[in-house]
Amino acid sequence: MKTLSQTKSRGWRRSWSFVAATTGATIGLGNLWKFSYLAGENGGAAFIIVYLVCILLVAMPVMIAEIVLGSRGRSNPITTVQDVSLEAGVSTWWQGIGWFGCLAGLLVLSYYSVIAGWSFAYISKLFAGDFDATSAQLAGDQFNAFLAEPQSMLEWQGLFLLIIFLTIAVGIRRGIGLLARLLMPLLFVTLIALAVYSSQVGDFQAAVNFMFTPDFSSLTRQGVLAALGHAFFTLSIGVGAMIAYGAYVPDKRSITSMVSVVVVADTLVSLLAGLAIFPLVFSLNIAPAMGPGLMFVAVPYGFGNMIYGNYYGALFFLMVSLAAITSGVALMEPATSWLSERLRWWRPVAALMVVAIVWLLGLASVFSFNEWKGISIAGMSIFSALDFFTANILLPAGGLLTAIFVGWKMRREVLRDELYVEGRVLFSLWYWVLRYIAAPGVLVVFLSSFLKEWV
Ligand code: PFF
Numbered sequence: 074m075k076t077l078s079q080t081k082s083r084g085w086r087r088s089w090s091f092v093a094a095t096t097g098a099t100i101g102l103g104n105l106w107k108f109s110y111l112a113g114e115n116g117g118a119a120f121i122i123v124y125l126v127c128i129l130l131v132a133m134p135v136m137i138a139e140i141v142l143g144s145r146g147r148s149n150p151i152t153t154v155q156d157v158s159l160e161a162g163v164s165t166w167w168q169g170i171g172w173f174g175c176l177a178g179l180l181v182l183s184y185y186s187v188i189a190g191w192s193f194a195y196i197s198k199l200f201a202g203d204f205d206a207t208s209a210q211l212a213g214d215q216f217n218a219f220l221a222e223p224q225s226m227l228e229w230q231g232l233f234l235l236i237i238f239l240t241i242a243v244g245i246r247r248g249i250g251l252l253a254r255l256l257m258p259l260l261f262v263t264l265i266a267l268a269v270y271s272s273q274v275g276d277f278q279a280a281v282n283f284m285f286t287p288d289f290s291s292l293t294r295q296g297v298l299a300a301l302g303h304a305f306f307t308l309s310i311g312v313g314a315m316i317a318y319g320a321y322v323p324d325k326r327s328i329t330s331m332v333s334v335v336v337v338a339d340t341l342v343s344l345l346a347g348l349a350i351f352p353l354v355f356s357l358n359i360a361p362a363m364g365p366g367l368m369f370v371a372v373p374y375g376f377g378n379m380i381y382g383n384y385y386g387a388l389f390f391l392m393v394s395l396a397a398i399t400s401g402v403a404l405m406e407p408a409t410s411w412l413s414e415r416l417r418w419w420r421p422v423a424a425l426m427v428v429a430i431v432w433l434l435g436l437a438s439v440f441s442f443n444e445w446k447g448i449s450i451a452g453m454s455i456f457s458a459l460d461f462f463t464a465n466i467l468l469p470a471g472g473l474l475t476a477i478f479v480g481w482k483m484r485r486e487v488l489r490d491e492l493y494v495e496g497r498v499l500f501s502l503w504y505w506v507l508r509y510i511a512a513p514g515v516l517v518v519f520l521s522s523f524l525k526e527w528v
Pocket residue numbers: 098099100101102103104178181306307308309310312314315400401403404
């Protein structure tokens with residue numbers, strides 16, 4: 074009998090192409106913007122250590138599981154889980170993983186596109202020299218003035234979505250492969266240069282202490298939940314994106330090795346971004362816990378006081394924006410591929426539909442910084458509530474369902490069939506960690522943050 078993957082085979086032929094596209098999907102605003110502000114809000118090193126543990130023991134095994142699932146089904150996430158559950162002889166209700174992922178992806182993209190829009194706007198602001206010889210106070214005031222005005226935020230967000238639409242409309246492989254390949258090396262070089270610069274002008278020692286000397290008393294249960302959620306967010310899992318990318322995984326290549334390269338690159342970029350941003354934060358007496366604006370105040374200040382800083386700064390935000398594009402494409406891929414494969418919509422029409430929905434949903438985030446500033450949900454603005462709800466709850470929940478499906482419902486021989494290049498020990502290690510650590514780990518963190526009295 075033909076296996077599912079033999080019947081629907083298509084995909085990248087070289088591991089390097091797959092690694093480049095997947096790295097593009099994972100490295101984005103999560104690394105450059107969110108990691109530092111979350112670490113800043115949650116006490117630094119202790120948060121970073123818990124985050125790294127979550128990456129290794131929970132998120133990475135789930136990422137492999139998603140890719141294995143995609144590689145088995147070779148279709149959009151919904152059809153993939155449906156087909157694979159039929160093959161496994163379990164209820165097709167499991168396709169809910171795909172549905173859940175598509176919806177979560179759209180919600181994430183609704184606020185992700187707003188931040189990407191900020192980054193676009195900052196390319197032109199820096200280039201125009203708006204931050205030349207600025208002070209931290211002025212950079213903060215400019216950021217607040219920018220947030221107070223919904224019109225331009227909407228335009229920049231619209232531009233970001235338009236670019237994603239154009240990229241995805243021409244097809245995932247052609248659209249992002251090249252971009253990711255050019256961008257990633259450039260991003261590394263720029264971040265290293267920026268880290269070196271800010272280590273010289275900023276307070277490098279304080280930054281290193283903050284990032285690497287843990288004080289676990291500063292970490293709350295909510296901080297642990299945020300670390301777990303961010304591990305999912307940064308590796309783009311829990312929304313079906315890696316199931317969609319797994320459909321294109323090249324044959325006869327080690328999935329675990331390709332994933333390891335992606336995870337290492339993703340982690341390095343986050344740490345480098347921290348090393349670039351925190352020395353400036355500490356030398357300026359900006360509160361590390363100032364929240365989502367951290368990168369948009371510290372970095373413009375850093376560049377604004379450097380020779381030719383307006384050009385370098387514009388380049389930095391250009392790269393942040395490009396990284397956001399390759400991630401935004403991944404966020405849209407599950408829903409777009411479902412519309413075009415299952416409903417047989419022409420791909421550009423499917424992409425347009427998804428972009429339109431996201432733009433409408435995004436209005437809530439844009440207005441939460443100005444017109445609707447007064448509205449609060451559980452003590453948070455609409456934007457923060459969306460961010461919290463998706464990253465800390467939906468993504469880990471989606472990952473948990475995937476871990477249960479792949480770890481407990483799919484047959485071991487089928488998994489072995491997809492991961493046949495890996496040695497026996499490595500395969501067993503992944504399988505064991507997925508079943509006994511990743512899945513229960515998410516449950517334990519959920520329970521301990523939501524049932525405060527527990528343990
Ligand atoms: N991993 C991306 C980042 O760190 O910016 C965000 C993301 C992209 C999450 C794609 C989920 C996803 F499907």
